[in-house]
Amino acid sequence: MDYELIVIGGGPAGLAAAYAAWEKGLRRILILERDRELGGILNQCIHNGFGLHRFKEELTGPEYAGRYIEMLKATGVEAKTDTMVLQITQDKCVSFLNPVDGYRTVRAGAVILAMGCRERTRGAISIPGARCSGIFTAGTAQRFLNIEGYLVGKRVVILGSGDIGLIMARRMTLEGAKVLACVELMPYSGGLNRNIVQCLRDYDIPLYLSHTVTDIVGKQRLERVTISAVDADRRPIPGTEQSFDCDTLLLSVGLVPENELSRQMDVEMDRRTNGPVVYENMETGVEGVFACGNVVHVHDLVDFVSEESSRAGEAAARYILEGETAKEPLLTVENGSAVSYTVPQRIRPAGVDKNVKLFFRVNRVFGKAAIRVRAGETQIACFSREHMAPGEMESVTLPKTLLPRGGVLTVSVEEVEA
Amino acid sequence: MDDVIIIGCGVVGAACAYALSRYELNVTVLEAGSDIAAGTTKANSAIIHAGYDPVPGTDMAKMNLEGSNMAGDICRRLDVPYERVGSLVLAFDDADLQCLQTLLKRGQTNGVEGLKLLSGEETRAMEPNVSGQVLGALWAPTAAIINPWEYCLAMAETAVKNGVRLRRNCCVTGIRREQDGFLVTTTRGEFNAKYLINAAGVHADAVHELIGEKEFTICPSRGEYYLLDKCEGQRVRHVIFQCPGKEGKGILVSPTVHGNLIVGPTASPCAPEDVSNTAEGLRQVRERALKSVPTIAFRENIRNFAGVRAASDIPDFIVRESRSVPGFFQAAGICSPGLSAAPSIAKRLTELLARSGLELREKTEYDDSRRRLRFTRLSDGEKNNLIAKDPRFGRVICRCETITEGEIVACLHTPIPPYSINGVKRRVGAGMGRCQGGFCSPRVQEIIARELHMDPVDVMLEEEGSYILTGETKGGGKNGL
Numbered sequence: 001m002d003y004e005l006i007v008i009g010g011g012p013a014g015l016a017a018a019y020a021a022w023e024k025g026l027r028r029i030l031i032l033e034r035d036r037e038l039g040g041i042l043n044q045c046i047h048n049g050f051g052l053h054r055f056k057e058e059l060t061g062p063e064y065a066g067r068y069i070e071m072l073k074a075t076g077v078e079a080k081t082d083t084m085v086l087q088i089t090q091d092k093c094v095s096f097l098n099p100v101d102g103y104r105t106v107r108a109g110a111v112i113l114a115m116g117c118r119e120r121t122r123g124a125i126s127i128p129g130a131r132c133s134g135i136f137t138a139g140t141a142q143r144f145l146n147i148e149g150y151l152v153g154k155r156v157v158i159l160g161s162g163d164i165g166l167i168m169a170r171r172m173t174l175e176g177a178k179v180l181a182c183v184e185l186m187p188y189s190g191g192l193n194r195n196i197v198q199c200l201r202d203y204d205i206p207l208y209l210s211h212t213v214t215d216i217v218g219k220q221r222l223e224r225v226t227i228s229a230v231d232a233d234r235r236p237i238p239g240t241e242q243s244f245d246c247d248t249l250l251l252s253v254g255l256v257p258e259n260e261l262s263r264q265m266d267v268e269m270d271r272r273t274n275g276p277v278v279y280e281n282m283e284t285g286v287e288g289v290f291a292c293g294n295v296v297h298v299h300d301l302v303d304f305v306s307e308e309s310s311r312a313g314e315a316a317a318r319y320i321l322e323g324e325t326a327k328e329p330l331l332t333v334e335n336g337s338a339v340s341y342t343v344p345q346r347i348r349p350a351g352v353d354k355n356v357k358l359f360f361r362v363n364r365v366f367g368k369a370a371i372r373v374r375a376g377e378t379q380i381a382c383f384s385r386e387h388m389a390p391g392e393m394e395s396v397t398l399p400k401t402l403l404p405r406g407g408v409l410t411v412s413v414e415e416v417e418a
Numbered sequence: 419m420d421d422v423i424i425i426g427c428g429v430v431g432a433a434c435a436y437a438l439s440r441y442e443l444n445v446t447v448l449e450a451g452s453d454i455a456a457g458t459t460k461a462n463s464a465i466i467h468a469g470y471d472p473v474p475g476t477d478m479a480k481m482n483l484e485g486s487n488m489a490g491d492i493c494r495r496l497d498v499p500y501e502r503v504g505s506l507v508l509a510f511d512d513a514d515l516q517c518l519q520t521l522l523k524r525g526q527t528n529g530v531e532g533l534k535l536l537s538g539e540e541t542r543a544m545e546p547n548v549s550g551q552v553l554g555a556l557w558a559p560t561a562a563i564i565n566p567w568e569y570c571l572a573m574a575e576t577a578v579k580n581g582v583r584l585r586r587n588c589c590v591t592g593i594r595r596e597q598d599g600f601l602v603t604t605t606r607g608e609f610n611a612k613y614l615i616n617a618a619g620v621h622a623d624a625v626h627e628l629i630g631e632k633e634f635t636i637c638p639s640r641g642e643y644y645l646l647d648k649c650e651g652q653r654v655r656h657v658i659f660q661c662p663g664k665e666g667k668g669i670l671v672s673p674t675v676h677g678n679l680i681v682g683p684t685a686s687p688c689a690p691e692d693v694s695n696t697a698e699g700l701r702q703v704r705e706r707a708l709k710s711v712p713t714i715a716f717r718e719n720i721r722n723f724a725g726v727r728a729a730s731d732i733p734d735f736i737v738r739e740s741r742s743v744p745g746f747f748q749a750a751g752i753c754s755p756g757l758s759a760a761p762s763i764a765k766r767l768t769e770l771l772a773r774s775g776l777e778l779r780e781k782t783e784y785d786d787s788r789r790r791l792r793f794t795r796l797s798d799g800e801k802n803n804l805i806a807k808d809p810r811f812g813r814v815i816c817r818c819e820t821i822t823e824g825e826i827v828a829c830l831h832t833p834i835p836p837y838s839i840n841g842v843k844r845r846v847g848a849g850m851g852r853c854q855g856g857f858c859s860p861r862v863q864e865i866i867a868r869e870l871h872m873d874p875v876d877v878m879l880e881e882e883g884s885y886i887l888t889g890e891t892k893g894g895g896k897n898g899l
Contacts, residue, residue, distance in 0.1 A: 034817060084814035097822075099809035102802040121854040123645070123721040128695045131723065133879035133886055140856045148860055149894020150874065150887040175891055214697065220883030236697075247888070263649075 003078075004028045004320050006094050006108040008085050008261065011040020013293020014114035015068035016306040020313030021112075022075040025321055030106070031079040032096050038072075038079055039065030040116055041139065042302065044146045047167055049194070053303035064302060088265045090286055110316040113262055113276065113284070113291040114309065117255040117298055119164070125253055127159075129216025132223070138164040138252040142171070151175055153248025157225045158182045159213050161189040161196070163300070163391075165252020170199035172248075180244045183208045183227050185234055188365045190254070190391045192300060212236060213249065222247050255298045262291070272341035273297040280347045280356050281315035282308065290316050297343045297359065300393045304359075329406040336374065336412020338362050340390070347409070352400045359395045360411050362388045368416045371396055375404040388413065420444045421776060423602055423611035425590050425625055427454035429570040429757055430749045431617035433764035435577035435584075436492075438771075440786075442779045445582045446611070447574070448604060450589035450621075452881050453841045454834060455570035457619045459757070460844065461693060461725025462641070463683060464566050464674055465657055467755040468505060468558035470525025470533060471667060477735045477766075479528045482755040485762035486560065489569075492761060496572035496788040498565060499675035505561035505657035506536070506545060508710055509554045517661040518556045525558065532559040547653055547711050561657050565675050566757050567844045571834065572788050578833040579785055585609075587882070590618075593629040593746075600629075600745070613771055614746045619728040620690040622736075622750035631742040634750055638690045639727045641683025642699035644707075647718040647852045650679040658710050667754060669706040671714065676819075676850060681707045681714065683725065693724045720852050729753035737766050739774065747771065793822045815865070816858040818851020826862060830869040837870065839863060840880045859886075 004026045007014045010033030018031050037043060042050070045061025052058055055067060072079070083098035088111060095105040119137040134153060136144075141152045142164060154177050158165045161184040169179045182200055187210045189196050200207050208227060214236045215226035229240035257275040259267075268277045268285035275296040276284040282292050292312035293305045331347040340363040347356055358373070366388040373381040373396065380402045388394060396411070403409075422438055424431045427449035438445045451457070466489045472478035493500035509515045518535060525533045534557045541555040542548055548555075578584055585606060592603040599612040618625040623636045646653075651673055660668040674680050684699045704716055730736060730751030740746040747770055749763050756763075772778050793811060796804065804824070805812040811824030829836060829845040836842045839849065842862050849855030849862065863886065867874040875887045 034814065082813055084817065084820070086820065097801070097805075097812055097814060099805065099812035102805040102812055103798050118853050119856055121720065121852075121856060123719050123854055124717075126644075126695075126700055126719055126722050128697045128700065128722075130694045133884040137856045140859065143860055144887065145891055145894070148864070148874075149891050151889045151891055152886065153888055216694075220878075220881050221885055 001109050002106040003030045003108045005030070005110045005112065005316050006092070006106065007031045007112045007114055008088070008094070009033060009040065009114035009116055009295070010038040010079055010081065011114065011116050011293065012042055012065065012068070012302045012305045013116065013295070013309040014112070015065070015072060016309035017112045017114055017292055017313035017316070018077050019068060019071050019075065020310035021317045022077055024314050024317030026317045027076060029077045031077060032083045032085050032094070033079060033081045034084045036082055038069050038081060044139070044142050045167070046146045047171070050302050053301065054306050085261060088261050090265055092288060109320045110288045110290065112312055112316055113289065113295050114293050115258040115261060115295045117257045117294040119251070120254040120256055122251060127213050127216060130218050132216070132218030132221055134218065134222030134247050135216065135249045136251070138162070138168045138250045141250050142168055145171060145175065151177070153177060155180060155246040156248040156250060157213070157244050157246050158250045158252060160184060160252035160254070161191050161207060162252035162254060163191040163195050165250055166191045166195040166199040168250055168252070169205050170203060173203050173205070177248070179203070179205045180246055181206050181208055181227070183211045183213060185212045185230060186210070188389060192391055193389070214241065216249065222249055225249055255294065257295045257298065259295060262295070270341070270345055272335070273343065277345045278343060280344050280352055282312035282344070283315060283319070288319055297341060300391065304393060331403065331406060331409055333358060333409045333411065336372065336410035338364060338366070338413040339411050342411050347403065349400065349403045349405060352403065355397050355399045356403070357395050357397045358411060359393055361390055361393055362413050363390060365389045366413060366415060370414050370416050372412050372414065373398060374410045374412070376407055380404070384416065419599060420446045420609065420611035422613045422615060422771065423448060423600070423609055424615045424617055426617035426619055427570070427574055427584065428457050428459040428617065428619050429455065429566065429760045430752050430763055431615070432570040432574040432577070433760040434615050434617060434749070434767055435582045436573035437761070437764040437768045439577040439580040439582045440780055440784055442781055443776070445577070446609060447577070447582060447584045448588045448590055448602070448609065449584065449586045452587050452837055452878070453844070454574050454584070454586070455567040455844060456880065458725055458728055459570045460567045461723050462566060462754070462757060463670055463672065464564055464680060465670070465672065465757070466500070466562040466564050467758045468525065468561040469528050469530045469755070469758070470521045470556070470558060471662060472528065472755065474524055474527040477737055478755065478759070481735060481737070481759035481762035481766065483529050484765070485759035486562070488761040489562065489564065489758065492573070493564065493569065495786055496576055497790050498569045498572045500562055500564045501675055502560065502562040503656050503673065504557065504559040505659060506541060507556040507659040507661060508541065508548060508552050509661060510551050510709070511553070514661045515554055518554060521556050530558060530560060533557065545654055545656055545658065547713055548658060549710060549712050563657065563672060563675050564757070569757070571845065575833045576786065576788055580781065584834060590625060590628065595629065595743070612745065613774070613776060615749060615767055616746065617749045619752070620726055622728060622748065623730070626740060626746070626748060626750065629743050630740045630746060633741055634730045634732050634736055636690070636751065637729050637731055638688050639685050639729050639753070640688035640692060640724050641685055641727060642695050642703055642724045643680060643682030643722065644700070644703055644716060644719050645721045645723065646679040646681065646714070646716070647720050648677045650715055650718045651677040653679050653714055654711060660706070660710060669703060669710070671707050671711050676847065678720070679714070685727070688726060690726065693726060695722045695724050699724070720854060727753040728756070735759065735763065737763050739770060745774065791825060791828060793825055794820050815861045816848035816851065818853050819847045821846050821848040823865060826865050827869055830866065835870070837866070838878045838880050839866070839886070842866065
């Protein structure tokens, strides 16, 4: 065995997982990062709002990443940047490529998958129209501005109200661009409420809910975008078209966990999250292979990525230092009404320390609501919320004592009469 | 004074350049765009057709068959991805079964080898994901899938390596007859030649009429496509057609040489360069394709595109000397199966040029080979040797397709280097994958700028005007802190 633990990805998930594993006693840890620097997408998130939960202060993305990079410097964790992992086998042989080592295969006792996610593209949503330049995913535009130092356009329409799109609306405005509209297919925003306020309303950028882009015009560079209102089935309504003369269209239409390596090694996947099925300790269906962060499910705040990844790192350390974890008995967690996914998908009550945290998202907007957790038909816990929205990740914490020994747990959300 | 000027460097122009580059001739290719292979050649079904479709006796039938037979050899010599996967035409009802009989007979008359009618069960045994409604199919083992733009690039690069001159961004604006040939005026100066070849694709009628009488009209027809991610690439193993109707060969479902699944095309009249997608066209593609293969997961789409067929008002290829302008040879109306026929079209034009008095003396030294380094195809040992020599081969730029910096740099120093992001994509595949250049395009732009000594702001997506960057951020860019 070359390493006790190999962490695939040096973004917020990988950094927190590696640090936690070191803290718990692992000593031969390797992080493999495909970009030139550690920190992942945080490096291009130069706005503030990170770290309120984790560090109890407001940091920018690079500062948040910097904290973890500094913490890791004090450890013996090894990191290779500019390194692309090409294959991971079930017996934890990791093949990677970089300019210094060449093509190498190393073997690990445990692997943590922390590859993050990528943006959905124009192709994923099949926007009709011309294929001119000037159409960017919001994250690519963000990289151009914040890492490379270049502007991507002057008159901008944004499709999708995901957080990166909202952040870019403000960022482009601050660089002198005119953001004409933010267009959202759903009747509610996909991003955090604070971003709607701070990035759109504060700059008088109109948000068109229940609208989508139905045509793109431009011979070489984008010249015009047409948007239309959509009906309840999200189909464009003829006659509602309006056009914007613009040179840039930013797409913020969702994130997809990057699980090509997971699929290649036959990790069991969850169709709801597009991420691996995980147990309460973030272990995947392949023993000794853990997963955390946006590769498992797309998070709204990096603080929660760090928390989840610490659990994965600690579990990997336990796996190496204490041996195999208990496999049985088993609880399965499923969607109840208005819930679009749950993580973890499986719980081994024997492996739960004091309590287990269930993460999920609702599939529509709620005012006052009740979250009910049921074991079979029996309600075992109920939590109330003042407001819930699909753009915000939710969680509930269940004490170990409430968990049944097996069967199915469902999480559902219901409106509560005011 | 050139012996021959070829107007247009799509696959037909490139095939002509490649064919003529064997002889002791001065040949120049004039391409209006900033890159070659960027018109119909880059946006089509990427199929080398077996040849059962065209009406027997037509040039289309002869050239489809001959071109298809030549393609395999050319691809082997010039290192172009090409796989003879075979094709199936599906029948869903009695009329379709009749149609298969017609196609079988046509194919046999045209000289297509190995054609065979299959039952519904035999079809599903070969191709388990086709619809349960399929009653039978025509199996054509000689149909192939190909990388169409690399096919064009490979022939053009080989021609250039052997002395043919290529001028890009060089749009022909006028043609005049002079004493011993033609004077061609372009946006980049004047050129003289004894003979001209018109391979101008959707603009072939306009180019012909710069000097000739109207002999044909190009009737552009747009075809729209889906390109699905590699997880759908194994959905079918052969090229799956439906019976041809009034709208051409209909919607096909096929694996690509890159490992993706291609689905399309539609057929609708359009302006010569209108490659926009439409909601209606894409809907048609989905609906009709699901008839053949009901399990296609369109949610795995990574790109839609459209191509324009350069069809003419004459129901055959127009491969002949202009009737009004002796010495001006036409390769016009090259719609499907033009990609398949290209080398045969070039062969015919070469013969016509010779008959018209052009002396063809073979070069004593001719380099008829090409190799492109494909990093992922190397063994582990070869990879390490290469990285030891040049560490840039150890740096992956395009994550989705595993394309290294070394490969991108190498393509920028080939005989026909790309100047644009899409030019690099066509040469090495960077940006072709599921993230569609989201991660790699800033890096590719940086590498192009560095290697070609350009300002990153001047690196285009495709043609002049398709700029990506509008300037530098406050305190950013190349003068950044």
